[in-house]
Amino acid sequence: MAKESSPRELGEMLVKAESGITKQVDITKVGRGAFNTKGSSWLNSVVRDFITREAIPFPLRAVDPYAGQGDMLKLCESEFGMETSGYDIQDGLGWEVNDSLESIPRDDEAICITNPPYLANYSAKRKSMWPMVGRYYEDSGRSDLYEIALDRCLESFDHVVAIIPETFLHSTYPKERCQRIVILEANPFEDTTFPVCVTCWVPEKGQDPTIYVAEKEIMRFSEMVGIKGDVTRSNRIVFNDPDGNVGLKAVDGTKSDDRIRFIPGDDFDYPRSSIKVSSRLMTYLGIPELESEEVISEFCRRANEIFEEYREKSEDIILSGFKGNNKEGKRRRRLDYRLARKVILEALGESVQTTLPQE
Ligand SMILES: C[S@@+](CC[C@H](N)C(=O)[O-])C[C@H]1O[C@@H](n2cnc3c(N)ncnc32)[C@H](O)[C@@H]1O
Known part of the structure; x- marks a missing residue:
């Protein structure tokens, strides 16, 4: 069912805000x-x-x-x-x-x-x-x-x-x-x-x-909080920058080799025009100090290496789950921008505080 309505009836979900298209949920x-x-x-x-x-x-x-x-x-x-x-x-x-x-x-x-x-x-x-x-x-x-x-x-x-x-x-x-x-x-x-x-x-x-x-024991909650660390905002990185020089695919795909990763902006196959302030899954990052193609590629390699180490160390639990499992039955994951910022700063060589007080 798709129709325009205002105000909406119980259970009428807004699918497209601009056109007012809704559908009925159960x-x-x-x-x-x-x-x-x-x-x-x-x-x-x-x-x-x-x-x-x-x-x-x-x-x-x-x-x-x-x-x-x-x-x-x-x-x-x-x-x-x-x-x-x-x-x-x-x-x-x-x-x-x-x-x-x-x-x-x-x-x-x-x-x-x-x-x-x-x-x-x-x-x-x-x-x-x-x-x-x-x-x-x-x-x-x-x-x-x-x-x-x-x-x-x-x-x-x-x-x-x-x-x-x-x-x-x-x-x-x-x-x-x-x-x-x-x-x-x-x-x-x-x-x-x-x-x-x-x-x-x-x-x-x-x-x-x-x-x-x-059934596999991974770690204590406080250790996980410590790994996620405390990262303050940094003016070295602009998230959701349509002109950014680095691409970030912040979510695992359905194929097991389609993992969260940093990609040189020019190689990232995602329309720059789709980037919004609210983008959370696919985005471009502006990192002005990365000035040449070689430096950008080297940065992405390092960031991906650091990030994969985090995944391995934590068996992925530091990442949120995303929409069920991939084709091999492994949970898909999403990288939030807070942890992404930590990985980026580490790849840029900044020492980042790694412990956080618990809650
Ligand atoms: C997720 S189902 C789980 C059913 C069951 N625990 C199971 O695992 O098979 C949630 C159940 O909570 C009931 N429910 C929802 N709101 C409730 C409320 N305010 N008080 C009591 N039951 C509620 C629903 O009717 C539904 O049967």
């Missing part, structure tokens, strides 16, 4: 985040170890406050023999109806196992979902429904296992009760390829979560 899927978890890929050995070490033998009950089809709970029953119960805002699913973004009954004797709804507030506005969900964000200080859901779960349960967007890793959401973060490469959903992680929470504050990719 209100239940978007507003209620009703993407159900299928299969057992979320319950790998790291999450299993957390549940059995932290939660079993006490408590032996699992509650999902956003239970949907109840697939996570069914797995808790079959794998751990747990008793289970759940809530959902939708009637007719077999659970007690409860608005769990408002409040969840406190339960000291159960572990919360859930995959809550996700929806960023800017996305709720763009998709005209504000009348349905806007009230949750107001006064919450949070910018995504999953963060509000986490607040409610952590208020009501000592132990929580929650599948949430992988962007959590780079968000400012407080992590002091988070003990483990498991990045899933296998998609646990039946109908979306959104990059996600499983987070495991305990009652005690002062945690420095261990980050895993699937």
Whole structure:
């Protein structure tokens, strides 16, 4: 469906601002985040170890406050023999109806196992979902429904296992009760390829979560923050400069050899006329001190080498996930401009502070 309208109806997403073209989104899927978890890929050995070490033998009950089809709970029953119960805002699913973004009954004797709804507030506005969900964000200080859901779960349960967007890793959401973060490469959903992680929470504050990719331990959260470093703005580089001498492809392609990279501007096959102040995936950088073709090529070689080292050292976790996996099943990644600036300054020979205070 494509038509002009103003103001927009619930769920009418603005596709093209200039022409007012909109399309209808699925209100239940978007507003209620009703993407159900299928299969057992979320319950790998790291999450299993957390549940059995932290939660079993006490408590032996699992509650999902956003239970949907109840697939996570069914797995808790079959794998751990747990008793289970759940809530959902939708009637007719077999659970007690409860608005769990408002409040969840406190339960000291159960572990919360859930995959809550996700929806960023800017996305709720763009998709005209504000009348349905806007009230949750107001006064919450949070910018995504999953963060509000986490607040409610952590208020009501000592132990929580929650599948949430992988962007959590780079968000400012407080992590002091988070003990483990498991990045899933296998998609646990039946109908979306959104990059996600499983987070495991305990009652005690002062945690420095261990980050895993699937079952492989990568590093502590504080180490990741240290690697990302603190980089101040620099007048040596202009981002999103249509006349820039260096190209930056800031996102992995779908083919495994089409990686994030710096490219001499004249060799970058991306229309300069498409660069906007808001460009985040493909851009040109103005670096005036790189004055000849040779110097530009040498700079790109060094920057790519430094960047690949970061990727290897961190197993990619310092980069945000981007739109699912490549053709080899490896998560595609995006380089944010803050880290790009760090790599560029290092390639230009500037010593860059590499540690940051935690949150
Ligand atoms: C992402 S689905 C997850 C379902 C289930 N946890 C799973 O993993 O299969 C989210 C569920 O949360 C429910 N939901 C959305 N907003 C809610 C709210 N405010 N209170 C309770 N449930 C809500 C939706 O109806 C949907 O069934």
